[in-house]
Amino acid sequence: MIPASFDYTCPKTVAEAVSLLGQNPEAKILAGGHSLIPMMRFRMATPAMLVDINQLEGLSYIKEEGDWLEIGAMTRESELDRSELVRKSYSLLADTTRVIADPLVRNLATVGGNIAHADPANDHPATMLAYGAEVTATGPDGERSIPIGDFFLDAFTTSLSHDEILTAIRIPRAVEKSGGAYFKLERKVGDYATVAVAAQLVLNGDGKIASAGIGLTNVGLTPIKATAAEEALTGKVLDDASIKEAARLASEVAEPIEDQRGSEEYKRHLVRTFTSRALRKAQERAEGGGV
Amino acid sequence: MLYLDIVRSPYAHAKIKNINIEEALATPGVVSVVTGKDLDAHGLASMPTLMSDKQMVLPIDKVKYQAQEVAAVVATSRYAAADGVEAVEVDYEPLPVVVDPFKALEDGATKVRDDKDSNLIWHWETGDKDATDKVFDEADIVVEQSMYIPRIHVVSIETCGCVASFEPIEGKLTLYMTTQAPHAIRTVLALVAGHVGLSEEKIRVIAPDIGGGFGGKVPIYPGYIIAVAVSFLTGKPVKWIEDRSENLQADSFARDYHIKAALSAKKDGTLTAIKIKTVADHGYTDAAANPSKFPAGLFHICTGSYDFKQAHVEVDGVYTNKPPGGIAYRCSFRVTEAVHCLERMTDIMAHELDIDPAELRMKNFIRPEQFPYSSVLGWEYDSGDYEKALRKAMEMIEYDKLREEQKEKRARGELMGIGISSFTEVVGAGPSKDYDILGLKMFDSAEIRVHPTGKVMARFGTKSQGQGHETTYAQIIAEELGIPPEHIQIEEGDTDTAPYGLGTYASRSTPVAGAAGALAARKIHDKAKKIAAHLLEASEEDLEWEQGKFFVKGSPDRSKTIQEIAFAAYTNHPQGRSGHLLRPTQLDLSFRLLHLCRRHRPGHGRSQDPPFRRRGRLRCSHQPDDRRGADPWRSHDGDGARASRRDLL
Amino acid sequence: MSTHSITLKVNGEEHTREVEARLLLVHLIREELELTGTHIGCDTTSCGACTILLNGRPVKSCTMFAVQASGAEIASVEGLATNGNLHPIQEGFTEKHGLQCGYCTPGMMMTTVALLKDNPNPNEEDIRWGVAD
Structure with a gap:
């Protein structure tokens, strides 16, 4: 070793x-x-x-600016975990940070590294997909913004070029009546997800879904955005039927393989279950019912 | 210090066509690369297992399991050794692999061992097969079940490792290692390496505080032997510490029993007989750390806490392309497997008969009046009241209420399970009727020294891995001698200082070594009583003991504490009660003369070179005249007189 | 393969060493500085036996290169006791038999020290969360 x-x-x-x-x-x-x-x-x-890049200045921050919550790439997971702003307004992100590895790892592990490593078992990628985040890449020609949906190309492969550094990630600023949740099954503390699901909802004044984001962890070569499920929810009221349909669509888009963490069927079942639970929790939070 | 790292096989079965060590030898810091052929030149390429099988230290022609040791790199640092391992090129020819023990037993199966006729290591059975079959034929009900108790690796938080330090001048090996059984290891090492001069008195094994064992630190792994061999050949200390990946892949396993069982009963729930057939996967060699006289350990404790009239057990030990093992993890040898099997069968029978599983157990428990009880498979049970114990447990968990709750929940479609298990564990290895390891039988030992101020040093042949022997043993001795536990220092693990013992595993230390400690303490207690009688000028019969002191019956003021007695044991004890204490009656005063002789050559004015020559040495003892003639140690020679006096009490 | 001169403070004492870039912090602490209270359990960032405080935060010293710790302040288990008196955490572990084999105990104690610094009155959930969750 x-x-x-x-x-x-x-x-x-x-x-x-x-x-x-x-x-x-x-x-x-x-x-x-x-x-x-x-x-x-x-x-x-x-x-x-x-x-x-640990000695680079100015890459560790969490701040709301304009339409975005901006997070410096070198922000440690424990800093996200301790951030009042994140806890108060970004429940999906807060959920996610808390289940990454263990507290000691979180003292050094960074949000930028979690995303740029592009391990489909990492947790932030699915969450960022659910949020519709953007990644800031800095290279020899300066900064460029990459929509998170275009970022993950394959396992451990991103659209960053070799001489680009992921310097920031930004999440749409929290609006009224929005909330999210991350549900993860791990065999033991610190393990990678058997399956995890990130869900983010923005509700209209009438309680219908203005927009939905669903990201899936560790059920394919990349984190997966459950687009069909998101679209099926948009404009609907979140009820048993719409949840069931969204969960079904999410499990269909998953591409799990059997491994020591479970069979393909088991993992699809988990995607359905966790999609349902994450959506319900997201709605509860969007309606102000809990953190 | 030299550091060792090990090249391991990526294949579970392969022929080693070539090992190219050139690049490794060219790696900065690498001192040498050891292969099986190198060890073979010293007769160390393989070693006997405790089950009289053969285990490779390093292979000469074939590897038999994935992660098997193939070569070892010796370097001046751990980092350089790792680089050397990367640089060793091994050319393998993969061979067919057999990992399923049932397939291994089929005709035409790939043979794991070239030196054996088949993959069947041994077949062992016990019990009366015909009588058992007859009971089954007559039974009202028979249930059957197959179960697999999978292979596990124990993962102590500290991995295995050692520093082997051979001192060429003394010819002595000191081996610091993470072992649960230092003395047994010393004996095995002497058996393995005696032919190169490492006999038992030349080996000192020191097991310092070790980070957990769980049975995994009983075996001797090839890494230890390689480290010893390299230290022996280089005369330098060699450190080998396996990393976690190696520990997980290659260290000894526990379990891996494929069991097929049948249980027979009468309609009323009386269990009548049990039959068990087991296929035991031992990996490529039978290296079970099993000190019993039975190849399947204590598996025939499988009649458990119930009064079976007949039972029959068969076990087939099988070779497969897996690492060897068979260690006592979380229980004695194969007892967990036996108990799991029996209790599961009992539950299945309860379900089949629609009898509450607690009631079925209660009905079949060995009754208090049956003790001492001989089980049909040959175990002696001394005492017990199993029914009472189960009733007590049921009261404590409010069993009836739980059953009610379960009924309600099930009606609502909710599932709730209640599990019961009784466990007759065979611990305290062990009586020589059933146990043996290398012909040593099994025992353990304690050595207690009471210092003049009443403080104690106690040494044991066991070795704690976190069980807290320091507390337990001190409490036992404290209880026996009335000396506070904090005044009792416990030591284990150094074969040069601790008395011989078989080590710590399978729940044996407190019942065996702890009991030895109690017996030794009682001997001291008896002696203390004699000294107390002498000090108090009373007869022993007139003394009473209360924790920490003897006093004269009816005169509690006339007492001597154990500390006072300890002091007197060195200073003022009755005649003939000092043990092997040497008590000189007089100081040994000696003086020396250096007799110098200066030679002059006649007629020559200066001294010869060298001017001085030591002529001889004269040593005398000052000796009382009246005893001189009787001194058997006195001797004379031409140069002077040597005399010494010993005065044995 | 670069080597680097690093200076770091361990338990208040400054050390300067020439190190290979790949030298892991835990090996620097154990082998170079001979502070062997910090243990290696899993080698793979899982167990926490190697936990030290890096600028006050508990981290796994097996998952950091020594060169990264240049300029840092490190606390290892050896630094807990002062003037021969056990640290209250060490006293507590002793009093409550908070160990079995003791191998991971240095890591547990360093984590506990950091936990209590952040949260002097943790409830059970805080403790579970802070130590391992």
């Missing part, structure tokens, strides 16, 4: 980091390191260089 040798660099600015990445095609970004370092210890990852 000893990693292979590598060169370590610790740039002080984003520009310097981007330049190092550009010059070293075998370099990897080291953020919280809680996925990368274990992979290096197994020698499943043997990068020739690490570009440590």
Whole structure:
């Protein structure tokens, strides 16, 4: 469990980091390191260089600005967990953060790393899909914004180019009558999800659904946005029938495979169950009934 | 210090065509790469198992399970050793794999072992088959069930590891290791490596505080032997600590029993007989850490707490391409498997007969008046009142209420289960009738020293892994001697200081070593009584004991505390009661003369070179005249006189 | 393969070492600084036996490179006792038999110290959450 040798660099600015990445095609970004370092210890990852972005200034923040909640990529999970703003207005994000790994991991693991690593078993990706978030990528030509739906290309593969760094993530600012929830089944604390479902609802004044977001964790090569289920809910009242239909559609779009965490059928069943539960909880929260 | 890391096989069964170590040897920090052939040159490529089977240390031609040790890299740092492991190139030719023990028993199955005729290691049975079959034929009802108790690895939080330090001048090996059985390990090492000069008095095993064991730290793993061999050959200390992946993949397993059972009963719920057929998957060698005289351990405790008139058990041990093992995890040897089987069968029978499972158990328990009880499969039960115990447990959980609640819930379509299990566990390994390990039988030992101030050092042949022996043993001795537990220092794990014992596993330490501690403490107590009588000028019969002191009957003021007695044991004890204490009556005063002789050559004015020569040594004891002639140790020689005096009391 | 000169404070004492980039923090602490109270249990960021406080926050020292800790303040179990007196957490673990084999206990204690700093009066759920959930 000893990693292979590598060169370590610790740039002080984003520009310097981007330049190092550009010059070293075998370099990897080291953020919280809680996925990368274990992979290096197994020698499943043997990068020739690490570009440590922990010393970069200004990448750790949680703030509402304009139409968005902006989160710096190097914001630690524990900071999200402790944020009053997140707890108060972004219940889906708060739910998600609390079930990532364990408290010690959350003290170092970053929201940017969780997303950029693009492990379909990671939790933030599905949540960001449900929110309809956007990712800010900074490269040699400056910043660009990537809709989260275009971000995950394959397992561990994103639309970031090698010399781009995910520097921020932004979530549509919380509006009145909105709420969400994340439901996750893990075999034990700290495990990856057997299945998890993220749901975010915005309700109209009449109680009908203005918009719905549903993201699925660990039931495919990428996190999955349950678009058909979202569309089926839009304009409807959330009731047994609409929940059932949305849960069915979500489970259809899932692509789970049988593994040590369960059979394909079991996982589809979990998608149905968790979609229902997450939607009910999201609605309860949107109506102000709970955090 | 040198560091060891191990190359492991990615295949469960393969021929090793070639091991290329060139690149590894060129890796900075790598000192050497050890292969099976290297060990074979010293007769160390394989070792005997406790079950008299053969286990590879490093393979010469074939690997038999995934993650098996293939080669070892020795380096100046742990990091360099890991780099060396990456650089070793092994050319494998994969062979067909058999991992299902039932398939392993089929005709034409891939043979796991080239040195054996088949994959069947042994067949063992006990009980009267014909008599049991007859009971089944006459039974009102028979239930059958197959069950699999899967293989588990125990995952102690600290992995296994050692530092082997061979000191070439002394010819002594000190082995610091995470073992539950330091003395047994020392004996096994001497048996494995005696031919290279590591005999038992030259081996010191030290098991310091270790991070959990669960049976997984009883076996000797190849890594230990390689570390010892490398230290032996290099004369340097060698550290091998397995990592978690290695621990999970290759260390000894527990369970892996495929059981088929049948239970017969009368209509009224009287259980009449049990039949069990088991296929036991042992992996590629039978390396069960099983000190019983039976290949399937204590599995024939399977009649449990019930009064069976007949029973028959068959077990087939089978080779497969899996790591070896068979360790006492969370119970003695195969008792968990036996109890699980029996209790599950009992529940199935209760369901079939529509009798409450508690009632069925109650009806069949061995009755208090039947004790001492001999089970049909040969176990002696000393005492018990199982029915009373179950009734008490049922009261405590309000069993009847729970059944009511269950009924209501079921009516509502809600499921609720209530489980009952009785467990006759065989612990305290063990009586030599049933136990043996390497011909040592089984025992454990305690050695108690009481210091002059009444403080105690007690050493045991067991080895705590977190069970709290330091507390338990101190409490036992405290209870026997009336010395506060905080004044009792407990030590285990160093074979140079602790008395010989068989180690800690299978719930044996308190019943065996703890009992040895109590017996030893009682001997001290008896001796203390004699000294107290001497001090109090009373007869022993007139003394009474209360925690911590003896006093004269009827005169509680005339007393001596255990601490006073301890002091007197060194200073003022009755004649003939000092044990093997040497008590000189006089100081040993010796003086030495260095006799220097200066030679002069006649007619020569200066001294010869070298000017001084030591001529001899004279050593005398100052000795009372009246005893000199009787001293058997006195001797004389030409250079002087050597005399010493020993005065044995 | 780069090497780096790092300086860090461990239990209040400053240390400077030349380290290979890949040296894990836990190995620096155990092997280079010889503070072997910090243990390695799982090697894979799961168990927490290697927990230390990094600038006051409990983290797993097996999942960080030593070079990353340059300039940091680290507290390990050896730093809990002061002037020969056990830390109240150590006293508490002793008094309540809060250990079996004791192997992960240093990690448990460091986590507990951090938990109580944040929340001096935790309820059971807070404790469960803070230690492992």
